[in-house]
Amino acid sequence: MVAIEFTRELHSRFGIDFNNVDLLEEAFTHSSYANEHRELGVHNNERLEFLGDAVLELTVSEYLFKKYPHVPEGKLTRMRAAAVQTRSFASFSREAHFDQYIRLGNGEENAGARHRDTLLEDLFEAFCGALFLDQGRKR
């Protein structure tokens, strides 16, 4: 189960309340945890990451398109690439304390995966995928 303190934090810091908490739980389940706990039948967050990647791509694209009405396509593309870097999304995950709540398998936990940029990037994308399914793009 997703920790109660986490859902409280999402509400108090970001005004986000999930209708379907299962989606949130899926977003915070690393494949290593799902593999180690097959008896629970939980889904890992990779499908949500696939979706969230596209959600973020459009969100950033729309933002840049509207904010810079006179910037040509080539430069917009470079700006988008700079915005969606691993490091940016990993830092969003940390700021939101996502790193404290992801469920990892023991092997990955011991290897320090919880603090790895690529894992935190994927987690941020999965969270955005879950949020999109739960609430749509317009908040």
Added chain:
Amino acid sequence: MVAIEFTRELHSRFGIDFNNVDLLEEAFTHSSYANEHRELGVHNNERLEFLGDAVLELTVSEYLFKKYPHVPEGKLTRMRAAAVQTRSFASFSREAHFDQYIRLGNGEENAGARHRDTLLEDLFEAFCGALFLDQGRKR
């Protein structure tokens, strides 16, 4: 100006009516036309193509995610790559008769660019970008 018969065709074949016809016009303006007619101050369709690319990425991702609830991420990614090929989008452009309506400069026209897959792909993406701005994702 966008040809009247084209806006009629969009309405009758696809039920699409643009609120802002300027967006439609921008989508159907190739850079070669804008360059040859600087006095008109028209925008080419490259910025809309930038946006439309991301719109299509999310549309295809959401469709695959929901249609195939048990397919893992790796396979979804391969299916998405197959779906967003140049050839697919170019054929959509042809089916919708977009190739008849894009405005090209003389040089590109004479070089046969109107029938080129890459141009028709870009045109389809630009159209989707314009449609997204005009009407949002949910139709």
